[in-house]
Amino acid sequence: MGMTEELQNRMEKIKQGGKEKYHQKNEEKGKLFVRKRLELLLDNGLETEDALFANCLSEGLPADGVVTGIGKINGQDVCVMANDSTVKAGSWGKRTVEKIIRIQETAEKLEIPMLYLVDSAGARITDQIEMFPGRRGAGRIFHNQIKLSGRVPQICLLFGPSAAGGAYIPAFCDIVIMVDKNASMYLGSPRMAEKVIGEKVTLEEMGGAKMHCTVSGCGDVLAKTEQDAISFARQYLSYFPANFHKKPEPKQAVEPAFSEKKIADIIPPNQNAPFNMMDLIHRIIDKDSFCEIKKKFARELITGLARMDGKSVGIIANQPRMKGGVLFPDSADKAAKFIQLCDAFNIPLLFLMDVPGFMIGTKVEQQGIIRHGAKMLAAMSEATVPKISVVVRKAYGAGLYAMAGPAFDVDCCIALPSAQIAVMGPEAAVNAVYANKIAELPEAEREAFVQEKQQAYKDDIDIYRLASEMVVDDVIQPDNLREALIKRYSVYDAKQVEFTKRKHGVYPV
Amino acid sequence: MEEVKAAMAGNVWKIVVNVGDEVEEDQDVAILESMKMEIPIPAEEGGTVKEIKVSEGDFVNEGDVIAILE
Numbered sequence: 001m002g003m004t005e006e007l008q009n010r011m012e013k014i015k016q017g018g019k020e021k022y023h024q025k026n027e028e029k030g031k032l033f034v035r036k037r038l039e040l041l042l043d044n045g046l047e048t049e050d051a052l053f054a055n056c057l058s059e060g061l062p063a064d065g066v067v068t069g070i071g072k073i074n075g076q077d078v079c080v081m082a083n084d085s086t087v088k089a090g091s092w093g094k095r096t097v098e099k100i101i102r103i104q105e106t107a108e109k110l111e112i113p114m115l116y117l118v119d120s121a122g123a124r125i126t127d128q129i130e131m132f133p134g135r136r137g138a139g140r141i142f143h144n145q146i147k148l149s150g151r152v153p154q155i156c157l158l159f160g161p162s163a164a165g166g167a168y169i170p171a172f173c174d175i176v177i178m179v180d181k182n183a184s185m186y187l188g189s190p191r192m193a194e195k196v197i198g199e200k201v202t203l204e205e206m207g208g209a210k211m212h213c214t215v216s217g218c219g220d221v222l223a224k225t226e227q228d229a230i231s232f233a234r235q236y237l238s239y240f241p242a243n244f245h246k247k248p249e250p251k252q253a254v255e256p257a258f259s260e261k262k263i264a265d266i267i268p269p270n271q272n273a274p275f276n277m278m279d280l281i282h283r284i285i286d287k288d289s290f291c292e293i294k295k296k297f298a299r300e301l302i303t304g305l306a307r308m309d310g311k312s313v314g315i316i317a318n319q320p321r322m323k324g325g326v327l328f329p330d331s332a333d334k335a336a337k338f339i340q341l342c343d344a345f346n347i348p349l350l351f352l353m354d355v356p357g358f359m360i361g362t363k364v365e366q367q368g369i370i371r372h373g374a375k376m377l378a379a380m381s382e383a384t385v386p387k388i389s390v391v392v393r394k395a396y397g398a399g400l401y402a403m404a405g406p407a408f409d410v411d412c413c414i415a416l417p418s419a420q421i422a423v424m425g426p427e428a429a430v431n432a433v434y435a436n437k438i439a440e441l442p443e444a445e446r447e448a449f450v451q452e453k454q455q456a457y458k459d460d461i462d463i464y465r466l467a468s469e470m471v472v473d474d475v476i477q478p479d480n481l482r483e484a485l486i487k488r489y490s491v492y493d494a495k496q497v498e499f500t501k502r503k504h505g506v507y508p509v
Numbered sequence: 510m511e512e513v514k515a516a517m518a519g520n521v522w523k524i525v526v527n528v529g530d531e532v533e534e535d536q537d538v539a540i541l542e543s544m545k546m547e548i549p550i551p552a553e554e555g556g557t558v559k560e561i562k563v564s565e566g567d568f569v570n571e572g573d574v575i576a577i578l579e
Contacts, residue, residue, distance in 0.1 A: 272545055274546070320546070321549060324547070325546070326517070356544045356545065357544070428545055
């Protein structure tokens with residue numbers, strides 16, 4: 001056999017991955033081969049691949065179980081690392097770890113997005129001394145991720161397990177897309193939980209994709225299939241620039257989805273009645289441009305990327321349809337991360353307020369709602385991208401602050417005619433101020449007294465009074481909202497400010 | 510079987526389905542009153558209402574079962 005033939009044979013063999021039976025096993029679970037995943041993810045497959053021959057002298061460890069290289073998504077170069085679960089269940093040996101570290105270093109040098117296609121059983125115990133504790137051990141992967149965070153977008157597509165230490169790869173990504181039924185994330189397996197702490201639990205309950213995307217919030221997007229996960233990742237990246245120096249590329253402007261109902265008609269005049277904030281969002285953004293993040297987690301707050309006049313915008317909106325739009329510890333966390341994500345990559349922010357405030361009661365106080373809320377305020381306050389808040393309906397108490405109220409260096413705070421800004425709503429306020437007086441009144445007189453005081457309170461917080469005091473910068477017709485926002489974002493595009501001078505703040509985590 | 514649970518602590522204001530009703534995904538089963546707001550409690554998946562576990566005026570904690578669908 002000639003030299004070129006030998007090379008050809010070796011390359012072909014390595015590119016086939018592990019044994020056929022493992023390919024079949026994966027296929028039965030709806031899992032694609034790692035190279036097929038990359039073919040679907042990238043415009044034209046891998047443009048370059050590194051260390052294909054890693055560990056090529058060992059039997060049964062093609063590419064040492066991971067594919068790394070550079071390809072294009074929507075025409076933009078990206079770095080990828082992709083576990084091959086047909087090779088020792090995608091476990092990490094010394095060279096696997098080194099390959100991952102090197103591609104991260106490449107992403108840092110070139111300042112291009114880094115994608116992690118995870119499907120791995122974790123550390124290869126037999127190789128632990130070489131791959132676990134040292135300077136170029138697995139810890140370095142996380143160190144690099146933390147360093148890359150906010151410099152380039154980092155995306156995790158979770159196709160299979162991400163176990164023990166490996167679970168920190170998704171944890172440090174901007175977004176985690178999990179494939180239902182197959183993806184999982186956990187520090188200790190159910191078997192270990194039973195042995196060590198005596199808990200009997202299934203993998204799905206403890207670390208499944210659905211659990212993480214609805215309960216823990218460690219997952220952001222629940223995908224039905226691998227193909228869905230991959231197309232979501234491609235769509236998501238289209239809202240982002242390659243790195244923090246740049247702004248997102250504008251796309252073709254599109255009119256919003258057609259709708260016969262006017263914005264004013266979808267907002268109930270009764271501040272306490274629910275409506276679906278998505279109906280308003282679809283009336284102001286470009287048609288089909290909404291890319292929702294954490295759709296199934298803390299649903300009382302909507303976070304998503306969208307386009308207005310073709311330009312990326314990050315939307316944070318209270319959802320009165322869920323839990324009355326009240327803010328909880330989870331919704332505050334959800335908002336904090338999303339705001340940081342947008343601010344890091346120069347995506348302007350839009351806050352749509354209809355918020356009765358933060359939740360009260362023993363449960364949330366014990367969960368530390370104050371420090372969770374503080375995280376949201378800190379992230380929002382620090383964001384220096386163009387930042388607009390719209391008071392759609394009520395904005396009560398600290399809800400006004402958390403949703404980018406006027407005090408937080410917003411570029412402008414716009415009110416719709418339905419806006420109501422106050423420390424608390426009329427019912428709660430009258431009760432707080434006059435509880436004793438009401439109790440003293442004869443029953444027949446109470447209702448009229450309460451009505452009178454509520455009306456006086458409403459007059460006091462009338463939106464035109466607040467506009468007169470310049471609390472809000474403008475009051476606009478609901479159906480002019482999109483046009484007004486487009487104009488303002490276009491003007492604020494020139495904004496270039498630094499929040500403050502320091503090493504970094506002490507975050508209220 | 511799906512348990513429709515209270516999304517947050519509050520009082521049951523209205524129950525808007527009856528036992529035997531067909532309910533679609535995201536259709537409201539009950540409305541709570543909490544934080545001075547009306548809080549709709551929708552079904553996460555569709556089904557037939559098998560049992561209603563609360564009465565109007567009851568206080569429910571987050572996670573309490575309001576109805577069971579089949």
